[in-house]
Amino acid sequence: MARKTGWGETLLGLAILAALAGVGTAVYFEQFRPHPAAYSADKPDYLPPPAPRPAAAARPSRVNPPEGMTALGPSEYFDPDTLYEKIDGRAELYLPAGFRSLECRRLGIPGDEDSVVETFLYDMGSPRSAYSVFSQQQREDAEPRDFTRYAYLAENALFFCHGSYYLEIIAGTAAASAREALRKAAAQVMADLPAEPADLPELARLPEAHRLAGHPRLYRTDGLGFAPLTDLFVADYQIGEFQLSGFVCARGSEAEAAKLAQAYQQFIMDDGAMLLPPIPELPDARVLDFYGTWQVLFTRGPYFAGVHQAGDRLSAEQLALLLDRQLSEAAP
Amino acid sequence: MSRPPLDPERREFLARGLKAAAALAATGLAGHALGWRTGRADREEVHDWPVPDFSQPAADPRLAIVTGPDRTTNLRKAMEALGGWARFVKPGDGVLLKVNAAFASPATLGATTHPDLVAEAVAQCLRAGASRVVVTDHPIHDQASCFEWSGIGAAARRAGAELWVPREDDFAPVTLPGGRLLRHWPFLKGPFKGIRRLIGLTPVKDHYRSGASLTLKNWYGLLGGRRSVFHQDIHTLIAELAQLVRPTLVILDGTTTMIRNGPTGGSLADLKATDTLVVGTDPVAVDAFGVTLLGREASDLPHLARAAAAGAGTASYELLNPVRIQAGAS
Numbered sequence: 072m073a074r075k076t077g078w079g080e081t082l083l084g085l086a087i088l089a090a091l092a093g094v095g096t097a098v099y100f101e102q103f104r105p106h107p108a109a110y111s112a113d114k115p116d117y118l119p120p121p122a123p124r125p126a127a128a129a130r131p132s133r134v135n136p137p138e139g140m141t142a143l144g145p146s147e148y149f150d151p152d153t154l155y156e157k158i159d160g161r162a163e164l165y166l167p168a169g170f171r172s173l174e175c176r177r178l179g180i181p182g183d184e185d186s187v188v189e190t191f192l193y194d195m196g197s198p199r200s201a202y203s204v205f206s207q208q209q210r211e212d213a214e215p216r217d218f219t220r221y222a223y224l225a226e227n228a229l230f231f232c233h234g235s236y237y238l239e240i241i242a243g244t245a246a247a248s249a250r251e252a253l254r255k256a257a258a259q260v261m262a263d264l265p266a267e268p269a270d271l272p273e274l275a276r277l278p279e280a281h282r283l284a285g286h287p288r289l290y291r292t293d294g295l296g297f298a299p300l301t302d303l304f305v306a307d308y309q310i311g312e313f314q315l316s317g318f319v320c321a322r323g324s325e326a327e328a329a330k331l332a333q334a335y336q337q338f339i340m341d342d343g344a345m346l347l348p349p350i351p352e353l354p355d356a357r358v359l360d361f362y363g364t365w366q367v368l369f370t371r372g373p374y375f376a377g378v379h380q381a382g383d384r385l386s387a388e389q390l391a392l393l394l395d396r397q398l399s400e401a402a403p
Numbered sequence: 404m405s406r407p408p409l410d411p412e413r414r415e416f417l418a419r420g421l422k423a424a425a426a427l428a429a430t431g432l433a434g435h436a437l438g439w440r441t442g443r444a445d446r447e448e449v450h451d452w453p454v455p456d457f458s459q460p461a462a463d464p465r466l467a468i469v470t471g472p473d474r475t476t477n478l479r480k481a482m483e484a485l486g487g488w489a490r491f492v493k494p495g496d497g498v499l500l501k502v503n504a505a506f507a508s509p510a511t512l513g514a515t516t517h518p519d520l521v522a523e524a525v526a527q528c529l530r531a532g533a534s535r536v537v538v539t540d541h542p543i544h545d546q547a548s549c550f551e552w553s554g555i556g557a558a559a560r561r562a563g564a565e566l567w568v569p570r571e572d573d574f575a576p577v578t579l580p581g582g583r584l585l586r587h588w589p590f591l592k593g594p595f596k597g598i599r600r601l602i603g604l605t606p607v608k609d610h611y612r613s614g615a616s617l618t619l620k621n622w623y624g625l626l627g628g629r630r631s632v633f634h635q636d637i638h639t640l641i642a643e644l645a646q647l648v649r650p651t652l653v654i655l656d657g658t659t660t661m662i663r664n665g666p667t668g669g670s671l672a673d674l675k676a677t678d679t680l681v682v683g684t685d686p687v688a689v690d691a692f693g694v695t696l697l698g699r700e701a702s703d704l705p706h707l708a709r710a711a712a713a714g715a716g717t718a719s720y721e722l723l724n725p726v727r728i729q730a731g732a733s
Binding site (some may be wrong): 081084085088089090092096147153155156157159160161162163164189191208210211212213225227230239243244245 | 419422423426427428430432505506508509511512543544545610611612613616631634637663664665666667669670671672673
């Protein structure tokens with residue numbers, strides 16, 4: 072016959088079960104309240120530091136001093152997890168565009184403080200991504216440079232793309248020796264990097280007439296604030312007294328382009344845009360009034376194109392017709 | 404066909420099982436209720452380091468706006484207008500200057516606090532009788548290079564300040580009571596030892612994420628840990644910092660303003676001569692004016708309204724009757 076347990080044993084058993092249940096319950100509910108630090112792989116500084124990164128010497132530098140200049144230290148390397156350590160909030164521009172790594176190194180001519188330049192070599196993973204970050208941060212008064220397809224010189228710095236790489240070479244001054252150092256450093260880094268075709272066919276779909284100086288911008292994500300609008304090229308135009316933008320993006324097929332155009336139209340209509348009568352010469356284009364600015368949307372084959380934020384209807388129509396002509400000429 | 408009756412052992416087993424399950428549920432619920440009532444945030448408030456309040460009782464004038472091309476002259480004029488350094492720094496005080504040394508870039512690029520401004524502030528604090536002046540910031544990467552390339556380290560040492568380059572053991576967790584993000588987060592406590600006055604010195608900059616980097620954003624540099632997680636909710640974070648850090652004075656340098664491509668810039672073309680320096684005891688008001696140097700309005704920075712609503716200052720800077728001065732070159 073089975074032995075009957077005493078009250079003492081029963082209470083002890085219940086107490087143990089209760090303790091276990093308490094722990095389990097606490098763990099269950101705490102998991103819903105993670106600390107922000109828990110989102111990251113790193114630890115707060117007051118905890119043991121993470122393992123040191125591989126020594127810089129273990130990685131081959133792609134930024135080397137040209138003849139007559141010396142490196143002022145080894146290269147520094149950053150990946151998507153550490154990019155913000157070097158460029159803080161600006162990392163938010165690079166990361167969505169496909170950033171892979173950054174190498175930084177200072178070079179200079181011995182004895183000449185003005186000649187010190189810092190090279191930022193961003194590996195963006197593709198020529199498209201490199202162009203995207205290049206085009207979104209152009210400087211005013213930039214002087215175009217043709218040593219590579221996408222490049223410009225500011226007073227104290229050179230900005231350019233080379234295949235999948237976006238480069239910034241920055242001096243602290245605009246002195247003549249600084250500008251010479253920029254030129255030499257750029258030539259060296261280009262010689263050391265592999266050549267890579269960087270053709271972006273959509274650029275040729277944006278008409279040149281009335282276009283403002285500078286390179287058209289490429290948004291790899293969230294074009295015009297609409298998440299599905301990826302790989303969107305935007306150029307600024309001046310027609311009459313109005314400044315406006317024209318845009319184009321390519322899709323895999325005519326049907327995909329049409330679907331995207333419809334979705335974007337719905338997106339802005341949900342935000343208050345109102346349909347207006349069409350342009351007689353472009354009857355399939357949608358014209359919309361968006362809080363006092365004119366938008367035009369249409370598709371040509373696999374391209375979705377349009378006019379954004381025109382100050383008046385006339386300039387919007389004019390740019391839409393230019394875009395239509397450019398895209399029609401490009402049609403196979 | 405009817406079921407056979409339960410035998411006594413089986414009945415006892417079921418009864419015990421039910422009692423155990425009831426005990427488990429009751430204990431769990433009681434534990435959860437107790438834990439909720441004395442929740443983690445409360446416990447953190449008790450044990451985390453309470454950041455001292457360095458603000459002074461409100462007294463006019465609270466805001467000075469000086470225009471002129473020389474930042475050192477502008478600072479002198481602004482402090483005269485506010486009643487002199489002696490109003491804010493008493494003999495024997497330890498003073499902490501929180502600068503922006505976030506990047507290892509030369510002062511000419513405007514990404515960091517200008518060394519001339521640091522030198523002037525240090526010298527004036529010491530002249531007012533400060534027992535020591537500590538200059539600090541917490542750049543995430545290669546701190547020593549940031550202080551040296553920006554010129555801040557050399558300027559601070561030359562003027563007689565102690566440069567505090569943070570070490571790992573300088574950080575202690577802090578919690579903003581009622582805060583959502585600043586909970587048990589590592590904060591640069593080390594340089595605060597023996598400090599009675601806190602002064603922020605920072606340049607006016609565009610910022611890709613927060614819209615502008617001004618005096619409130621400058622406190623971001625006091626955080627440790629993997630603080631980049633806050634970029635996703637930067638306005639809430641800045642508003643919480645405004646409540647957590649109550650300075651004696653803030654100095655906003657808009658002599659040159661980084662009007663685009665901030666916070667790093669890189670090109671001289673990113674800078675614009677705006678010839679203005681703002682000093683005040685209300686950081687929200689200082690920033691509300693400062694953002695206008697970027698051609699924007701206070702309403703463009705959601706953190707200003709949130710900080711003001713939380714009682715950290717006023718975004719209606721004109722209500723403070725700012726003293727406006729036109730200063731000449733040095």
